[in-house]
Amino acid sequence: MTEVIALGQPTVGDAELEAIAEVLRSGWLAGAGPTCARFEQRFAAVAGASHALATSNCGAALHLAMLTLGVKPGDEVVVGDYTFPATGHAVMYAGAKPVFGDVRPDIWTLEPAAVEAAITPKTVGIVAVDVAGQCADYDELRAIADRHGLFLVEDAACSAGATYRGRAAGSLADVATFSFHGRKGITAGEGGAFVTDRQDLAAHARKLHTYGIEGALSREASRELPIPSFDELGYNYRMSDVAAGMMLAQLDRLPDLLAARRQVAARYAELLKDFDLVTLPIEAPDREHTWQAYILTLDPTVDRSEVALRLRERGIQCNFGTYASHVQPLYGASSACSVSADIFARHLAIPMHANLTDTQVETVASAVREVVTAVRSSRSL
Structure with missing residues (x-):
């Protein structure tokens, strides 16, 4: 019988099984719990950023990036063209229009000159993609963004552990988003992360990823009976603590x-x-x-x-x-x-x-x- 050589394959074993067992023993399996909090702290360090939020997938993290950066209907966002369509979808989720910029012929990341050519009075931001795990030209893109008053997002779906001029993927833009899908370098089967140095964006994303209210973990230690109030439309974009346990083991690897x-x-x-x-x-x-x-x-x-x-x-x-x-x-x-x-x-x-x-x-x-x-x-x- 011919051996099948897999296109992609996760590396998992006893460490991941034990991590899952530890979460099961804790009694907190749902999203945004204590294991997620531990993972977020460790992943922020890997990404060289102040804040990390564990999400259900990278598409959710990208959507949160658009919302927290204020993208609205009628806006345009320049997006690196060579990418899985989740990147463009996230712009559309916010009601805006993705305007695709061509890519470098050698490393396939967003060409800075194409960004300049795509900017119009409606442009509010840039989303660069780290294609196959290699970072885009963030110094040049940052200069363009600053010159035109635009935000910059790093779609780092494939690049956990990558670096650009000595800086970690995740630390190169206003917001970075990661994927932990089964074909990625580290994985929980599914999952993602929203990463930023900005406390205001991190706090807003955390609210939106739990239906628009404060998460249960932050209310657990209250001496009262806090009853959340819904004042903003949010989503269920949380990573489960079971997945976060796997991710802690994957970070060790x-x-x-x-x-x-x-x-x-x-x-x-x-x-x-x-x-x-x-x-x-x-x-x-x-x-x-x-x-x-x-x-x-x-x-x-x-x-x-x-x-x-x-x-x-x-x-x-x-x-x-x-x-x-x-x-x-x-x-x-x-x-x-x-x-x-x-x-x-x-x-x-x-x-x-x-x-x-x-x-x-x-x-x-x-x-x-x-x-x-x-x-x-x-x-x-």
């Missing part, structure tokens, strides 16, 4: 998980560096990449769908990279993002996770060489 992914990325680069039908992903010299995904750019003469089919037949899971948001029908975008559209058509993600063995990496690299060459040859006949 984070350095080792990042090191393992870096080793896989280096090995792929070594094995495929002289293969001219693919362009390899790069790590910018002033950044530390988390390698949440390893994405190849196929030569334009290669049929990506056929490559994916043949790799899967060999038991090697693969997928496209992520989305060129501006071509998605929902958004009705009028502007073109040529770089994003091109890589959306040519990107292929191959297995990347911390559990890959060297033998598996060699198997994947060898299969990529053979399959891509065969597909290219069949097209030229």
